[in-house]
Amino acid sequence: MWITLKICLYLSFNCISASVLSSGICQLQGHFKLNGMFQDGDLIIGGLFEVHFLTVFPELSFRKEPEPPYCEQFDMASFQQAQTMVFAIDEINKNPNLLPNITLGYYLYDNCVKLGVAFRAATALVSGTEESFSNVNCAGPPPVIAVVGDPGSTHSIAISSVLGLFKLPMVSYFATCSCLSDRKKYPSFFRTIPSDAFQVRAMVQILKHFGWTWVGLLYSDDDYGIHASQSFHQDMQLFGGCVDFSEMLPRDNNRRDIHNILAVIQASTARVVVVFSTEAYLLPLMDEVALQNVTGRQWIASEAWATSPVFHTQRLLPFLGGTLGIAIRRGEIQGLREFLYYLRPDSNPRNNMVRIFWENMFGCNFENGGRKIEVEGERKVCTGQEDLSSTDTPYTDVSELRASYNAYKAVYALAHALHDLMQCEEGRGPFSGNSCADIINLQPWQVVHYLQKVNFTTSFGDRVSFDDNGDALAIYDVMNWQPNSDGAIRVSTVGVVNEGATEGRVLTLDEDAIFWNFENKKPPHSVCSESCPPGTRRARKKGLPICCFDCLPCGDGEISNTTDAIECTPCPVEFWSNPNKDQCVPKEVEFLSYEEPLGISLTTASLLGLCFCALVMFIFSHHRNTPVVRANNSELSFLLLLSLKLCFLCVLLFIGRPQLWTCQLRHAAFGISFVLCVSSILVKTMVVIAVFKSSRPEGKNAMKWFGTVQQRGTVMALTAFQVVICTVWLTTASPTPYKNSQYITSKIVYECAVGSVAGFSMLLGYIGLLAAVSFLLAFLARNLPDHFNEAKFITFSMLIFCAVWITFVPAYVSSPGKYAVAVEIFAILASSFGLLLAIFAPKCYIILLHPERNTKKAIMGRATQKK
Structure with missing residues (x-):
């Protein structure tokens, strides 16, 4: 559609050029009937305003030229915006410090909220309204140097795409579509209102503040609504929220479509509904909301309707009360109220917008150059001098200057750009050859250059500047719809959203001042799934939006210490999750300690073994001259008992918190003690064999190889x-x-790493080798005369020893942690007790209980019997 409009405009200029070639005079090819206000000046600024709500198109006839459309339903608030522009220009003309010696004029048109009318008005601004002019080249500056408006995004897109071809600056005070920030498509478009991208972020800030992650979305079927809804979906994903439903408000206000939308709202579990729309699209839906008594919804209003008075009625309070919305920055303009009060109709037929205002304000009809005639049925006499200060209308209300304040800033932005342009010094200018702009032959693109660099502060204290895309600084007021004393709705400011906040607080809310239209007078709860507490993570439900999820507990060793965690975080190596899975705590350090029952039992067994060894040594020492002790090589017996003591003592090194010295000493002490023990048994076995061999004639010299020195x-x-x-x-x-x-x-598990497996294997292997040799020799000597056969006891003891350590290997490998240490200790104790009991118990039995058998005759008697 925009391409078609561009082509039409291009062809119209071609037609003008063709008329120049034939007649030498530029002629206007058409004339539009438009409502407007005009004032001449050295430089003219155009303006487009929505002064009427409705455009009526007469019926078409193919027999004559169609009648031009006309506008109905006068909008007092929009007319105030137009008058604010007039006031700003008048104020600038009176200011000697701003644009001295230059008088600004204006051409203002009513767009009637219709694209066709708005485009005709823009064309009239660009081409002028003179029927002809004598410049044979149809060149020179356009009638206006810039345009303030249009307030509608759709209108601004169409008009700016055409004006951009001529680099004519357009400063909108109400068009918010983020698409207009595209500098390639709209190179000369500026605005004093933040774009929808900022508006959406501001609304998402409110949703985020109250934790509303599950919302519905309504948007109007126009550029404003469509682009805002797209940005909203993207920002909600970044925020982590979800849209339950997304419905477009119809252009034609079809009741069936409205019923369907209302059914979706009622069926939704979302308690919050976000609306990007103008009042024209939204009003039929809200009427239906009231008819069907739809309550329990928190409405979030975009700036296009957050302060719209058409909804502030007693009938809508039960349904729209408590609405939160964002509104463009409210400002104050000194002197504007008095200026609005003293507006008077004049006789200039071109200023018919003022006449229409007066007719709607006082019910008068002005004809014949301003002479008043009485309206049929109306008795009131209107002189044109009525006092506007006695009226109470949106036109005279300056307490909430928002769009008007933006229009005021737009005019001043153009004035400051022109002022900077005039301050240029020749030879230091920004244009080709360091030239400056010629005020007499001023080109629009030169104004665009200076407008991009504008930076000033209004009398209200707001800074005005534009970024590279022509967007203004984003700042919004947060509004709340509250019950008024008369039962209607009043709009109160409860916070600010400031994208440029230096302290980092983008959203500031006075929550105590917010009215909530719910029974509990508290903010609603709007989530698809309840928040996952710490210790759990969110698991998305298949086929549902990301906001619908289950809460799964974190696994062992993982935690989540925030609400709605996406993933659980593994604990560091030496930490473990607590039972609630919301905090990492140091892992329990496990080792075989003296305080636990197992450690106490093994320690007790070790000390008992030590005591038994001491007792046996005492018995042997006390009876060292008896035949039983002397016949069994007392020196080796004492050495064996000493080694067994060391074996029992080394058990204590395995119990307790591992330290470097205990880890190094435990296996060394264990290995040396057992080798000393087993080697003593081996030599003892060899001595026994040598003794019996020496009693035979063929072995008389056997004992000379096993003397005391050799044994040691x-x-x-x-x-x-x-x-x-x-x-x-x-x-x-x-x-x-x-x-x-x-x-x-x-x-x-705090344990001792063996370091070298080969070293540990050699230590155990060497003990095993000595034990195997001892067992083999004792086994071969088992048939020697056995009245007191030492070899038989050694065989039995080594059998126990080997059995214990053979079973130790698989048990040790398969036992985890401290139980592996316990298995090793058990093997040491079992083999030590086995040796102690098998070798020394029979001797102690004879010494203590049967001393009559502790004689040489008794010991040798058995051998004699055998012979």
């Missing part, structure tokens, strides 16, 4: 080899304390 040397040599193994192991890959989390993920 053999034991020391065998033990020294184990000492070498331990030394090499500890110096190359020493055991160290190690926090192991692999056995039990919720705990830290």
Whole structure:
């Protein structure tokens, strides 16, 4: 559609050019009948305002030229905006410090809220209304240097796309569509109202503040509504919210469509409804809301209707009371009230907009150059001098200057741009060859250059400047619809949304001042799914929006310490999740301690073994001269008892919190003690065999190889080899304390890492080798004369020893944590007790309970019997 309009405008200029070639005079090819206000000046600023609500098109006839459309339903508030522009120009003309020696004029037109009328008005501004002019080239500056308006986004898109071809600046005071920020499409478009992109962000800030993540969306079927809804969907996704329904308000106010939309609203679980629309689209729906008594909804109003008075009625209070919305910045303009009061109709037929205002204000009809005639049935006499200060209309109400304030800023932005343009010094200008603009032959694109750099502060204290896209600084008032004393609705400011807030607080709300239209007088709760508490995470429900989810508890070792966490966070290595899964706590450190029952039991067993060894040593020492003790090599017996004591004592190194010295010492002490023990048994076995061999004629010299020195040397040599193994192991890959989390993920098992598996294997293997040799020799000597056969006891003891350590290996490997240490201790204790009982219990039994058998005759008697 915009392309068609551009082509039409281009063809109209071509037609003008063609008329120049034929007649030498530029002629206007058409004339539109428009409502407007005019004032001449050195420089003319155009304006487009929505002074009427409705455009009526006469019936078409193909027999004559169609009658031009006419406008109905005068809008007092919009006329105030037009008069504010007139006031701003009048104020600038009286200001000696701004545009001195330059008088501004204006051409203002009514667009009647219709694109066709708005485009005709824009064309009239660009081409002028003179029937002809004598410039044979149809060149020179346009009749207006800039246009203030249009207030509608759709109108601004169409008009700016054409004016942009000529780089004619257009400063809108109410068009908010974010699409107009595209500098490539609209190179000369500016606005003093923030774009919808900022508006949407402001509304999302309110939703985010109250935690409303589940909302409905209504939007008008125009550029304003469509682009705003698209931005809203994108911002809601970034915010983490969801739109339950998204419905377009119909252009033709079809009742069936409105009924369908209302049914969707009532069926939705969303308690909050966001509306991007103008009042013209929304009013039929709100009438239906009142008819069907739809309550329990929190309405969020866009700036297009947040302050619209058509909804502020007693009938709509039960349904729209409590509405939150954003409104463009309210300002104050000194002197505007008095200026509005003293507006008078004049005799200039071109200023018919003022005449129409007066007719609607006082019910008068002006004809014949301003002479008043009485309206039929109206007795009131109107002189044209009535006092406007006695009226109470949106025209005279200056308490809520929002759109009017933006129009005021738009005029001043153009005035400051022109002022800066006039201050240019020749040779230092911004244009080609450092030239300045020629005020007599001023070109629109030169005004655009200076308008882009405008930066000033209004008398109200607001800074006015434009970014690279022509957008103004974003600041909104947050409005709340509250009950008035007469039962209607009044709009109160309860906060501010300021994108440029230096302290970082974009949204500031006075929550105590907000009226909530609910029984509990509190904000509604609007979510698809309740928030997931800490310790859980959100799991999206398949086929539903992202706001609809289940809350799943975090796994072991994971936490979430925020509400509505998307994922659970794993705890650090040495930490674990608490039972509520909302905090990481240090893992329980597990080791075999002296305080726990298992540690106490093993310690007790170790000390008992130590006591038994001491008792046996005492018995043997006390009876050292008896045959039983002497016959069993008392020196090796005492050495064996000493090694068993060391075995029982080394158990204590395995209990308690692992430290470097205990880790290094426990296995070394264990390995050396058991080698000393087993090597003593091995030598003892060899001595027993040598003794019996020496009693035979063929073995008389056997004992000379097993004297006391040889016995000691053999034991020391065998033990020294184990000492070498331990030394090499500890110096190359020493055991160290190690926090192991692999056995039990919720705990830290504090254990001793063996360091070198080969070293540990050699230590155990060497003990096993000596034990196997001892068992083999004792087994071969089991048939020796056995009245008191030491070899039989050694065989039995080594059988126990080997059985214990063979079963130890798989049990140790399969036991986790401290239980692996307990298995190793049990193996040490079991093998130690086995050796102690198997070797020394029979001897103690004879010594203590049967002393009559503790004689040489008794010991040798059995051997004699055998013979």
